Amino acid sequence: MRSPASTGLSRQKLAIAMVGLPARGKTYLARKLSRYLSWSGQSPAVFNVGQYRRVRLGAGQRASFFDPADGEGSAARAQVAEEALVDACEWLRGEGTVAIYDATNTTRERRATIASRFEGEGHQVIFVESICNDPAIVEANVRATKLESPDYEGEDPEEAVRDFRARLSLYERAYEPIDEDALRYIKIIDLGRDVVLHRIEGYLPSRLVYFLLNVHAQPRTIWLTRHGQSTSNLHHRIGGDASITRLGAQYAERLRGFYDEQARAHGEIAVWTSTLRRTIETARELPTTKVAWRALDEIDAGVCDGMTYDEVRVSMASEAEARARDKFRYRYPRGESYQDLIERLEPVILELERLRTPLFVVSHQAVARVLYGYLMELAPEASPFHDIPLHTVIELQSGPTATTERRHALGPRVDVPHKFMSSP
Numbered sequence: 001m002r003s004p005a006s007t008g009l010s011r012q013k014l015a016i017a018m019v020g021l022p023a024r025g026k027t028y029l030a031r032k033l034s035r036y037l038s039w040s041g042q043s044p045a046v047f048n049v050g051q052y053r054r055v056r057l058g059a060g061q062r063a064s065f066f067d068p069a070d071g072e073g074s075a076a077r078a079q080v081a082e083e084a085l086v087d088a089c090e091w092l093r094g095e096g097t098v099a100i101y102d103a104t105n106t107t108r109e110r111r112a113t114i115a116s117r118f119e120g121e122g123h124q125v126i127f128v129e130s131i132c133n134d135p136a137i138v139e140a141n142v143r144a145t146k147l148e149s150p151d152y153e154g155e156d157p158e159e160a161v162r163d164f165r166a167r168l169s170l171y172e173r174a175y176e177p178i179d180e181d182a183l184r185y186i187k188i189i190d191l192g193r194d195v196v197l198h199r200i201e202g203y204l205p206s207r208l209v210y211f212l213l214n215v216h217a218q219p220r221t222i223w224l225t226r227h228g229q230s231t232s233n234l235h236h237r238i239g240g241d242a243s244i245t246r247l248g249a250q251y252a253e254r255l256r257g258f259y260d261e262q263a264r265a266h267g268e269i270a271v272w273t274s275t276l277r278r279t280i281e282t283a284r285e286l287p288t289t290k291v292a293w294r295a296l297d298e299i300d301a302g303v304c305d306g307m308t309y310d311e312v313r314v315s316m317a318s319e320a321e322a323r324a325r326d327k328f329r330y331r332y333p334r335g336e337s338y339q340d341l342i343e344r345l346e347p348v349i350l351e352l353e354r355l356r357t358p359l360f361v362v363s364h365q366a367v368a369r370v371l372y373g374y375l376m377e378l379a380p381e382a383s384p385f386h387d388i389p390l391h392t393v394i395e396l397q398s399g400p401t402a403t404t405e406r407r408h409a410l411g412p413r414v415d416v417p418h419k420f421m422s423s424p
């Protein structure tokens with residue numbers, strides 16, 4: 001997951017313009033794309049025209065404001081769309097590598113303007129159109145997201161739905177689904193049931209397609225945990241392939257009880273482990289088939305594998321200092337950095353996106369930090385610092401607009417004696 005500059009690939013920046021009627025999951029997709037891109041080493045930003053409208057004109061515009069026949073409303077909407085476009089171009093002129101322009105962009109005329117503006121500045125433009133033919137998906141989307149929107153704050157839900165439907169039918173009248181031969185586009189129908197690609201080529205665009213093929217909007221729960229305490233944890237040793245201790249085994253037992261409780265509520269829950277002994281032993285009693293991923297193995301500490309943090313500090317002081325200076329980018333000699341780990345975890349992340357069933361991931365401190373950071377939509381650079389204690393299950397519930405977290409400290413309690421370079 002390196003940036004184009006570091007891989008020697010095209011340096012052309014990318015503008016992604018969303019297309020589609022309201023309540024087709026465009027903002028959700030834009031948010032997901034943005035997070036995936038930032039975890040892929042890009043600098044993306046989303047320019048959401050609805051948000052510009054609310055900031056400039058205030059929330060709570062009624063349906064009539066969206067009527068193309070309403071001159072004043074149309075001019076005001078064109079103005080905020082333009083402001084967002086100017087900012088998106090500005091972003092790409094500076095540090096940004098990807099701009100996601102999140103608006104309906106439902107007319108050919110509008111798309112031609114967007115394409116010529118971005119292409120005029122030397123950027124590649126890809127349109128991502130979301131089409132939903134399934135009324136149940138649209139209805140669920142309206143209820144899950146629009147009723148929460150500041151546009152309808154404090155309003156009677158039925159009145160809000162009625163107004164929103166009126167807004168929708170105004171857009172429907174003017175909607176021209178994308179079919180322009182000159183444009184590059186990805187058409188996603190019914191949240192990935194069908195996908196149409198037109199003139200999509202190149203490294204980053206192909207990866208976007210792969211990502212878009214896997215994402216869905218179904219809420220589900222993921223539980224993250226580290227393995228039970230291992231003998232290496234006990235002696236503050238880095239890495240290795242140790243077994244779990246007596247306390248670690250107690251945690252494994254409690255985890256089994258926790259799993260059973262959750263399985264009663266959710267049905268069968270998939271379980272992933274790493275290929276290392278301590279995660280396999282921790283998950284052994286969970287009553288389901290487990291998948292052991294090598295990609296979930298702990299960060300590779302290279303020449304420091306098996307050493308204690310104190311030994312590293314004494315015998316490899318310059319390494320310890322370099323790590324303390326930039327823990328995210330620091331790469332152990334012949335080992336990995338957190339940044340490398342993110343790259344290694346990409347297939348796991350794609351599979352996490354694709355899965356619709358609840359999932360338990362039994363892994364390791366550094367790996368769980370990266371997965372937690374991704375799922376909670378935190379900056380990749382913050383990964384090395386997330387608090388992921390032993391003997392604790394972190395429950396993450398994804399929703400249409402955010403992911404919520406609950407921590408279950410199952411115990412038994414273990415000692416956390418020092419903070420040098422890491423916590424054990």
Ligand code: F6P
Nearest residue numbers: 238239364365366421422423424
């Ligand atoms: O200490 C346990 C452990 O899983 C080590 O094997 C691993 O190197 C470390 O945690 C990762 O944490 P940190 O990056 O803070 O050293």
